[in-house]
Amino acid sequence: MDVETIYLDHSATTAVEPSVIEAMIPYLKGNYGNPSSVHLLGQRAHHAVEESRRTVAAILGCRPREIVFTSCGTESDNLAIRGIVAASDLPRRHLITTPVEHKAVLETMTQLATSPEIDLTVVPVDRYGQVRAADVAAALRPETVLVSVMYANNEVGTRQPIAEIGALLANHPAAFHVDAVQAGGYLPLNVETLGVDAMALSGHKFHAPKGVGVLYLRGGTAYRSPMTGASQERNRRAGTLNVAFIVAIGAALAMVQSERETKNTRLRHLRDRLIQGVLAGVPGAALTGHPTDRLPGHASFVMGEGLEADGMLLSLDMAGIAASSGSACTSGEARTSHVLDAMGYPPLLGLSALRLTLGDDNSEDEIVRAIEQIPIVIGRLRAPA
Numbered sequence: 001m002d003v004e005t006i007y008l009d010h011s012a013t014t015a016v017e018p019s020v021i022e023a024m025i026p027y028l029k030g031n032y033g034n035p036s037s038v039h040l041l042g043q044r045a046h047h048a049v050e051e052s053r054r055t056v057a058a059i060l061g062c063r064p065r066e067i068v069f070t071s072c073g074t075e076s077d078n079l080a081i082r083g084i085v086a087a088s089d090l091p092r093r094h095l096i097t098t099p100v101e102h103k104a105v106l107e108t109m110t111q112l113a114t115s116p117e118i119d120l121t122v123v124p125v126d127r128y129g130q131v132r133a134a135d136v137a138a139a140l141r142p143e144t145v146l147v148s149v150m151y152a153n154n155e156v157g158t159r160q161p162i163a164e165i166g167a168l169l170a171n172h173p174a175a176f177h178v179d180a181v182q183a184g185g186y187l188p189l190n191v192e193t194l195g196v197d198a199m200a201l202s203g204h205k206f207h208a209p210k211g212v213g214v215l216y217l218r219g220g221t222a223y224r225s226p227m228t229g230a231s232q233e234r235n236r237r238a239g240t241l242n243v244a245f246i247v248a249i250g251a252a253l254a255m256v257q258s259e260r261e262t263k264n265t266r267l268r269h270l271r272d273r274l275i276q277g278v279l280a281g282v283p284g285a286a287l288t289g290h291p292t293d294r295l296p297g298h299a300s301f302v303m304g305e306g307l308e309a310d311g312m313l314l315s316l317d318m319a320g321i322a323a324s325s326g327s328a329c330t331s332g333e334a335r336t337s338h339v340l341d342a343m344g345y346p347p348l349l350g351l352s353a354l355r356l357t358l359g360d361d362n363s364e365d366e367i368v369r370a371i372e373q374i375p376i377v378i379g380r381l382r383a384p385a
């Protein structure tokens with residue numbers, strides 16, 4: 001990456017940490033065995049996988065056998081949702097989610113709900129994108145088999161009251177799935193405290209490579225794998241294990257979680273400085289998402305009607321700032337964000353979404369430069385041609 005680029009897109013992905021690369025290398029170079037093989041090379045790979053499983057389990061406060069390694073957050077979400085729904089033998093099944101979930105959850109739920117035996121309730125969120133635990137509990141029915149609520153939102157950074165929802169669901173047979181993909185590097189992940197039955201993590205959001213994920217699946221949760229194949233991962237996820245990447249996700253999660261509180265304090269300081277700088281420097285800009293109950297490094301805005309994400313992102317990129325809109329744009333076609341829609345933003349304002357997400361590698365000086373540059377870039381875009 002250009003040394004001058006200020007990377008403010010850590011919610012999209014993060015750089016792989018050098019110590020994580022070091023940990024992976026032996027399993028790419030010499031110890032290339034298949035962990036299912038009985039010979040020495042296979043057994044070395046098996047031990048590395050089990051070591052990583054124990055590391056992840058210790059952080060989540062669960063048993064190692066409750067950890068399933070997958071290829072990404074999207075796969076973890078899909079396995080949890082489809083696997084739990086498929087395991088139920090109820091003639092009618094009811095699912096609950098929120099309108100601000102990542103597409104990995106929302107599209108999966110919506111597709112399942114095209115079946116006449118499956119009903120879906122989408123519980124509304126407030127203007128900060130937060131769902132009320134009591135509203136989730138009120139939506140429960142005797143035939144509810146799954147509730148899925150994300151830990152923290154990828155577009156606006158808002159945290160959801162997971163532990164509160166977990167406590168309300170404790171006496172209901174429905175399984176509670178949490179997409180914790182954005183939370184993995186920043187929030188406590190103890191599954192007992194949170195009261196969750198299934199949880200998705202993705203390595204590339206916390207300094208492991210792209211292409212590896214974790215699914216926590218509480219023992220005793222009814223689950224029928226939607227993948228058919230061999231019996232890896234105790235029949236919960238077929239396919240040869242990606243040993244080096246599994247080693248990497250364990251090493252990365254241990255690293256980010258051990259330094260979590262110190263790093264979060266620094267990130268919150270930088271984030272608040274950035275938010276204040278953008279709001280002060282760009283007339284009409286407004287913060288989106290919860291003002292305080294949000295991810296420590298997450299700043300998100302609507303910049304004002306008439307501005308459009310693609311143009312802003314290209315101009316910011318030329319000014320040396322890598323940012324994101326948070327909403328999906330396909331081949332230059334502007335699309336409003338389903339998250340901002342659900343929070344009640346008018347479509348034209350939603351098109352002006354800007355997401356700036358910080359990470360440990362951002363310096364104070366970079367934030368100062370971003371605060372100087374962003375108003376200049378937006379000012380130019382607003383000026384009549």
Ligand code: PLP
Pocket residue numbers: 011012071072073074075077102104150152153154179181182202203213
């Ligand atoms: N869930 C959330 C909240 C995300 O932010 C993302 C990715 O941005 C995903 C799921 C998908 O994760 P992956 O990129 O590992 O498939």
